[in-house]
Amino acid sequence: MRPAHPYAGRRAVLATMHGKEAAIRAPFRDGLGLDVTTPDHIDTDVFGTFTGEIRREKGIKETAVAKARLGMALTGLSIGIASEGSFGPHPEIPIIAADMELMVLIDDERGVVLSEALISEETNFAHIEIEPDSEMDAFLARVKFPDHGLIVAPNMPTHSEWSFIKGIVEKAQLMEAVKAAARHSSDGMAFVQTDMRAHLNPSRMCVLEKLAEQLVDRLKMLCPSCDAPGFGRLDVQRGLPCGYCGTPTRWVKAEIFGCESCGLRETRDRSDGVQVAKQENCPACNP
Ligand SMILES: [Zn+2]
Ligand SMILES: [Zn+2]
Known part of the structure; x- marks a missing residue:
């Protein structure tokens, strides 16, 4: 029999206030035997919101690490997980929208911070500027409303204390919000955008599940020297020689694998x- 994974029977904290455990618990449980829990009260919005009331001050990876660390501090657990997403034009196909996600796992016992990233075009990320009572069925179909939530705001707010109406999942509620927002917009229009928070966005939940599986696959690889989870490709070495003259090219020559715990x-x-x-x-x- 294969020895159990070092994380089997252990507990990890997932720092989320948006129900990401629905996508992330099962892959870690089934793949590693690691039990993922969430803190009762955690405010991850302090690290930034998609709608920008709170700006993300740090880079994506730093933000995910800071969230995981907050979860670890709240629970006293030595293994922490967090993810951070961003949305916008696909880096390779800019005419389509992409969901760019990064997930980190911190293991303080082994001094390891591992991250995996995933770019997916499976996203409903979109927005529209509209007048009240105008036709928006095509937009609603495209953004998969009401299975996916929406956020409404004035297109050109007439005063700064207006706050976004978030988490809209009913048509009547949406129509009311559009009317209210348009009244407070100098051009009489509302700005309707997709709510990208995980609990209101099943498309994003699917991407997070795939990314969790990817991170679990990485964690299944144990270091041949110290047995720490997460042995994997860290870098590449360029300089693949030309098949004719042997001159080093900018193409990849070798892959560098390593362990963050023991430095192998x-x-x-x-x-x-x-x-x-x-x-x-x-x-x-x-x-
Ligand atoms: Zn050559
Ligand atoms: Zn090692």
Whole structure:
């Protein structure tokens, strides 16, 4: 029998106030035997909100780490998990919207901070500027309302103390919110946007579940030296030699695997078996 994973039977805290445990608990339980719990009271909005009332001061990874650390401080657990998302044009296909998610796991016993990232086009991220009582069925279908929530605000707010109406999941409520917001907008229009908070966005929950599975797969790999979870590819080494003249190219030559806990590093040949670069990619043969 295989020895149990080091996290089997352990508890970890997931820092969320938006129900992310619905997507994240099962992969960690089924894959590692790790029990993911959430703190009773945690305010992750202090690290920034999607609607911008509170700006995210730090980078995505730093923010996720800070959230996980807050969860660990509240519960006293030594393993913490958190995720952070951002939405916008797809980095490779800018005409479509993308959900960019990052998930971190901190293990203070082993001194490890692991992160995995995922970019998905499976998102309803969108917005519209509309007048009250105007036709918006096509938009509502596209953003998968009412299974997915919406947020309404004045398009051009006439005063600064207006607050967003969030978490709208009913048509009547939406129509009222649009009317109210338009009254407080100098152009008479409301700004309707998708609510990207996980508990109101099943599309995002699916992406988070996939990312949790990806992080679990990484954690299944144990360090050959110290047994810490999360042994994996940390970097690449460039300089794949030209197949004709041997000159190093900018193509990847080797992959560097390692363990963040004990510092072990292993240089491995490319996993696809490619050993030389094509002559057309060589700076000497094809400058
Ligand atoms: Zn060459
Ligand atoms: Zn190690």
